[in-house]
Amino acid sequence: MKTSAEYVESLRRMHPRVYLGGKLVESVPDDPQLQSGIRATSIAYSYAEDPALRDLTTVHSDLTGQTVNRLLTVITSKDDLLKKLELSRHLCRVVGCAQRYLTHDALNALYSVTYDTDKALGTGYHPVLLDYMRHMQREDLTIAVAMTDGKGDRSKRPSEQEDPDLYVRIVSRDSSGIVVRGAKAIVTGAPYVHDLIVMPTRSMQPDDKDYAVCFATPVDARGIEMVARVPGRTSSLPYRMQKAPHSENYAQATALVMFDNVFVPWDRVFLAGEHQFAGAVAGAFAGFHRHTCIGCRAGLGDMIIGAAASMVEANGLSVSYGHLGERMAELIRIVESFYACGIASSVNARPLPAGNVMPDEVYSNVGKQIMGERIYDMFRLAHEMAGGIVVTAPEPEDAENPAVKTRVDRYLQGRADVPTSERLKLARFLEDVTASYQGGWYSVISLHGGGSPAAETIEILRKYALDDRRALVRGLAGLEGGERPRAPNNKQSA
Numbered sequence: 386m387k388t389s390a391e392y393v394e395s396l397r398r399m400h401p402r403v404y405l406g407g408k409l410v411e412s413v414p415d416d417p418q419l420q421s422g423i424r425a426t427s428i429a430y431s432y433a434e435d436p437a438l439r440d441l442t443t444v445h446s447d448l449t450g451q452t453v454n455r456l457l458t459v460i461t462s463k464d465d466l467l468k469k470l471e472l473s474r475h476l477c478r479v480v481g482c483a484q485r486y487l488t489h490d491a492l493n494a495l496y497s498v499t500y501d502t503d504k505a506l507g508t509g510y511h512p513v514l515l516d517y518m519r520h521m522q523r524e525d526l527t528i529a530v531a532m533t534d535g536k537g538d539r540s541k542r543p544s545e546q547e548d549p550d551l552y553v554r555i556v557s558r559d560s561s562g563i564v565v566r567g568a569k570a571i572v573t574g575a576p577y578v579h580d581l582i583v584m585p586t587r588s589m590q591p592d593d594k595d596y597a598v599c600f601a602t603p604v605d606a607r608g609i610e611m612v613a614r615v616p617g618r619t620s621s622l623p624y625r626m627q628k629a630p631h632s633e634n635y636a637q638a639t640a641l642v643m644f645d646n647v648f649v650p651w652d653r654v655f656l657a658g659e660h661q662f663a664g665a666v667a668g669a670f671a672g673f674h675r676h677t678c679i680g681c682r683a684g685l686g687d688m689i690i691g692a693a694a695s696m697v698e699a700n701g702l703s704v705s706y707g708h709l710g711e712r713m714a715e716l717i718r719i720v721e722s723f724y725a726c727g728i729a730s731s732v733n734a735r736p737l738p739a740g741n742v743m744p745d746e747v748y749s750n751v752g753k754q755i756m757g758e759r760i761y762d763m764f765r766l767a768h769e770m771a772g773g774i775v776v777t778a779p780e781p782e783d784a785e786n787p788a789v790k791t792r793v794d795r796y797l798q799g800r801a802d803v804p805t806s807e808r809l810k811l812a813r814f815l816e817d818v819t820a821s822y823q824g825g826w827y828s829v830i831s832l833h834g835g836g837s838p839a840a841e842t843i844e845i846l847r848k849y850a851l852d853d854r855r856a857l858v859r860g861l862a863g864l865e866g867g868e869r870p871r872a873p874n875n876k877q878s879a
């Protein structure tokens with residue numbers, strides 16, 4: 386496996402075309418504006434180096450016969466799912482968004498859908514995927530998931546758009562591979578990964594068959610260019626004077642990734658025109674990824690809980706009583722209720738024909754939806770407990786200026802035994818994570834990342850065992866077709 390330093394070094398051998406801050410990036414690993422993203426992604430490598438975390442971060446691979454990073458494997462047991470959930474929380478309680486678990490979610494989705502496609506249509510995608518996974522595991526790669534298309538007019542299907550390239554599509558194919566064109570609108574971590582896995586974002590009809598395409602490609606393949614956004618708040622940006630205590634160290638870039646006649650050889654193609662399976666890829670990825678999102682945002686919740694509790698104490702108060710205690714309990718309730726859905730979803734996982742297991746979709750969608758909608762309440766509760774200092778703490782340059790430092794220390798003192806500088810640091814941390822550009826980013830990724838709340842509602846209604854409840858009540862009400870009450874089995878999916 387690669388060390389985190391080797392991961393960064395490996396990026397030197399990649400030459401993606403990345404536009405950032407009005408310029409073409411010369412060298413991704415050397416660009417100061419991308420460092421927080423590279424650092425946040427590299428943590429999945431450094432944790433795998435830590436002997437104390439080996440059980441959580443690594444597994445034996447039957448594909449290569451070697452120990453590999455857990456995030457490059459398929460999940461075959463409930464215990465593995467629980468460990469992946471815990472690992473996601475563990476990574477994100479330090480870096481906020483660690484990116485690399487996307488690799489895992491994409492591989493698991495493709496593992497099951499390529500198997501199903503081959504079984505139904507006699508195609509040969511599953512062995513191609515297995516070969517690609519061997520390569521990924523040997524090279525210890527990180528990939529970004531490129532699923533969300535530009536989409537154009539949302540009321541129209543891919544083939545109905547005026548511009549045919551608003552969803553990524555196959556423009557030609559021959560015996561060596563396919564050529565694709567189009568764009569994926571939002572790809573987290575794209576500048577500093579090795580490969581992209583491109584997947585359809587929705588179900589398709591026969592007319593959309595050219596859009597039913599799924600493949601892996603090196604991020605620097607000819608014809609790929611991206612327009613990226615700076616991760617977090619780097620102080621090198623002229624319009625942001627304030628140093629960001631957390632997001633300057635750890636954050637994620639996103640990018641619009643454009644494909645201009647990109648060639649993909651058949652040994653990297655996992656779906657090419659089988660429109661019946663496009664929706665299955667999107668659905669399976671959502672199933673795995675929403676489960677992961679729960680773990681990630683519980684990690685962010687750990688940060689918010691810790692920061693709010695510390696601010697309350699720095700203010701001279703306590704969370705053990707009164708309205709502050711109520712607010713803290715509510716914050717904990719939100720975080721642990723969506724995390725508990727992640728646990729329930731793992732425990733109730735169902736086996737898939739390919740041999741991996743799918744987290745229970747009712748619980749993962751319920752948990753992801755609670756998280757996505759209540760992230761705003763999590764921030765509100767932390768702000769309420771901490772006070773206005775969250776967005777008004779003087780900048781370090783001013784607070785530490787010898788001309789005013791003594792008076793700033795005196796007038797912004799909270800509890801007597803907590804130095805003012807500590808109180809201000811805590812306030813700036815909470816601002817960075819919840820009330821800044823980065824706080825907004827965390828809100829929107831929680832809400833939309835992995836699919837909008839509407840997509841989760843559809844999935845909850847589609848998967849919930851409503852017929853069981855109907856039959857129960859028909860039985861209780863003495864109606865025809867009713868059932869005698871059965872013991873509940875703790876599984877909520879039909």
Ligand SMILES: Cc1cc2nc3c(=O)[nH]c(=O)nc-3n(C[C@H](O)[C@H](O)[C@H](O)COP(=O)(O)OP(=O)(O)OC[C@H]3O[C@@H](n4cnc5c(N)ncnc54)[C@H](O)[C@@H]3O)c2cc1C
Nearest residue numbers: 530531532533539571572573829830833834835836837839
């Ligand atoms: C920070 C961040 C990181 C992300 N990272 C990735 C990534 O790494 N890879 C990736 O592939 N994606 C990524 N996403 C994209 C994410 O999956 C999408 O944002 C999400 O699926 C919503 O799609 P959209 O943004 O295009 O919104 P839209 O599809 O434009 O949706 C906007 C609203 O319109 C509604 N809507 C859309 N279409 C219809 C319709 N036909 N009928 C009725 N209502 C409709 C939606 O429910 C929603 O309420 C990321 C998103 C964010 C915010």
